[in-house]
Amino acid sequence: AQKVTQAQTEISVVEKEDVTLDCVYETRDTTYYLFWYKQPPSGELVFLIRRNSFDEQNEISGRYSWNFQKSTSSFNFTITASQVVDSAVYFCALSVFYAGGTSYGKLTFGQGTILTVHP
Amino acid sequence: SQTIHQWPATLVQPVGSPLSLECTVEGTSNPNLYWYRQAAGRGLQLLFYSVGIGQISSEVPQNLSASRPQDRQFILSSKKLLLSDSGFYLCAWSRGRPEAFFGQGTRLTVV
Numbered sequence: 001a002q003k004v005t006q007a008q009t010e011i012s013v014v015e016k017e018d019v020t021l022d023c024v025y026e027t028r029d030t031t032y033y034l035f036w037y038k039q040p041p042s043g044e045l046v047f048l049i050r051r052n053s054f055d056e057q058n059e060i061s062g063r064y065s066w067n068f069q070k071s072t073s074s075f076n077f078t079i080t081a082s083q084v085v086d087s088a089v090y091f092c093a094l095s096v097f098y099a100g101g102t103s104y105g106k107l108t109f110g111q112g113t114i115l116t117v118h119p
Numbered sequence: 120s121q122t123i124h125q126w127p128a129t130l131v132q133p134v135g136s137p138l139s140l141e142c143t144v145e146g147t148s149n150p151n152l153y154w155y156r157q158a159a160g161r162g163l164q165l166l167f168y169s170v171g172i173g174q175i176s177s178e179v180p181q182n183l184s185a186s187r188p189q190d191r192q193f194i195l196s197s198k199k200l201l202l203s204d205s206g207f208y209l210c211a212w213s214r215g216r217p218e219a220f221f222g223q224g225t226r227l228t229v230v
Contacts, residue, residue: 004162033217043207045163045221091162095217105151105213109162 002027002094006110013082014118021077021113023092031097034068034075035107039089051075082117089114121146125210125222132229138183138197140225142210145191150212152193153219154185157207169193205229 003026013019025034036048049059051068059066063083067076079086093107125142132138144150151170155163165178167185175185182201186194193210207226211219 035218037221043209043224043226045209045211047218047220050216050218093163097217104215104217105153105211105219106165106168107163107219109164111162 002029002032002096002108004092004094004108004110006090006092006113008113009111010114010116012116012118015083016081017117018078018080019082019115019117021079021090021092021115023075023077023110025073025075025092025094027094027096029096033095033097035093035095036066036075036077037091037093039091039112041088045091048077079115082115084117084119087115087117121212121214121220123210123212123220123222125225127225128223129226130228132200132227134202134229135199138195138200138204138227140195140208140210140227142193142195142222143191144193144212147191147212147214149190150214152187152191153211153213154183154193154195155209155211155221157209157224159206163209167195200229202229 005024032053034051037045038048039045056068063080065078089112091112092110095107122145153168154166156166157163167177169175169187172187183197205228207224209224210222213219
């Protein structure tokens, strides 16, 4: 079975501060995928990024960056120079690979981290 | 581009009443379809998934059922709602890639 832990229940920062959201995962499978989703107040989950287990390259997209470390089973998400629009619930998720892609879309989610960015 | 529609957005139902939530996907064919539930203050839990018409797999035992009468239509149902069925229900799809794309969600309150 898979497990995703987001130890930070809530984080509050002031605009322009950098903030890192932690994610630790557990799986016995050797091929898996990690995701981050954003859930704004409207409720819809917005896909942000996917990393494959065989690709530990970190990624940067604008103010967002992701640090994937297999050695510590972590996939952390950093927002640089946070903005009020970043306020949302952020979810880390995991899925494992089954032949034929039958497991695509079957995600195990963490409990989420509520991020509040104050002006 | 692909879009996913889910309705209604909000629903208040009495205990013991039936339920039908509908989800449709546009812009793709033969997607995998999913129903997730998010209880208050918690993460999302996969309830059902479908890889094709009439093919439904249940992930957790519960009071709900799902059906896929058409390729891009996914329905979540219950014959008699329980208080514990309250939550935020999200439909999602995927096709050829590991990530899932979610609808706007339905907030169900059972009273």
